[in-house]
Amino acid sequence: MKRLFYCVSVLFLMTSCSFFSSEADDLRRQNDSLLMMKSQIEKEINGYFATMNEIEDNLDKIKEIEGYLSMQNTTEGIEVNQRDRINRNIELVSQILSKNSREIAALNKKLKNSDLNLKELQKKLEQLNKDLEEKVISIQQLEQKLAKKDELIVQQEISIQGLQSDVDNLSKEVANKEQIISEQDETIHTAWYVFGTRKELKEQKIISKSGLFANRKVLQSDFNKDYFVKVDARNLNRVPLYAKKARILTTHPKNSYSLEKVDGQYVIEILDKKAFWSVSDYLVVEVD
Helix, strand or coil: CHHHHHHHHHHHHHHHHHHHHHHHHHHHHHHHHHHHHHHHHHHHHHHHHHHHHHHHHHHHHHHHHHHHHHHHHHCCCCCHHHHHHHHHHHHHHHHHHHHHHHHHHHHHHHHHHCCCCCHHHHHHHHHHHHHHHHHHHHHHHHHHHHHHHHHHHHHHHHHHHHHHHHHHHHHHHHHHHHHHHHHHHHHHCEEEEEEECHHHHHHCCCECCCCCCCCCCECCCCCCHHHCEEEECCCCCEEECCCCCEEECCCCCHHHEEEEEECCEEEEEECCHHHHCCCCCEEEEEEC
8 A cells, every 4th residue: 555655656746847847948938039039129129229329420410511511601702622622511411311311211111010119219210300301401402502602603703704804905905005105205205316527417418418608408308317316305415426526407496405525525415305306306416
């Protein structure tokens, strides 16, 4: 009887151990499954936040570039290197906006397909999407303003070029007139003088070959003008004659000059230039 009881007890204990061991394995598998699910959920959520943090960083970059573009829009002129930098910044913003748009769309899709109920995450994503749309509109407005400014600058440059052309034409016209005035002034104040022996003056047809008692004619129609010395009457103060005898053949007011001897040779001292050349632009002196 005792042996029977012992056998029954052993059988019961073996059955109980087998039951509890099976239940423990089930619990262990459930726990491993939950741990794996938890890890996947954490990984998924961390991925969401990483993407949103990247989007927020990109929006901060856009905000910095937007501030720079706004500042450039207020300046009067934009240099070529600044214009290139602005274009590069606008291109960078477009790339960032495009990337953010793709990432937000992908994140939205993931959240909709996810079994998780992440209301705060969805709310945050909606705000990011709203911020992105506002930045797109803001950048577009800045681009339009900068484009209008560029157009205005081009118009101003065309206007400046036109004004510069007018100034250049006026400068040329003034220079031409000044040249004409200078030439006229030089012509007005140009005088010629010559001195020589009677023979030399006759040979150059400056005086006529008249008879003994006839008056000599000074400056015939065909006299040799190249034989004369050309001068500016305003600057001529004296004419050295390098001769011991001299006689002025052309007509000049008496009080406008003096005929002086210096070291035994005659010199004409012009006392009043305007009066001296008032009758004739030519001075002819016969020397011996």
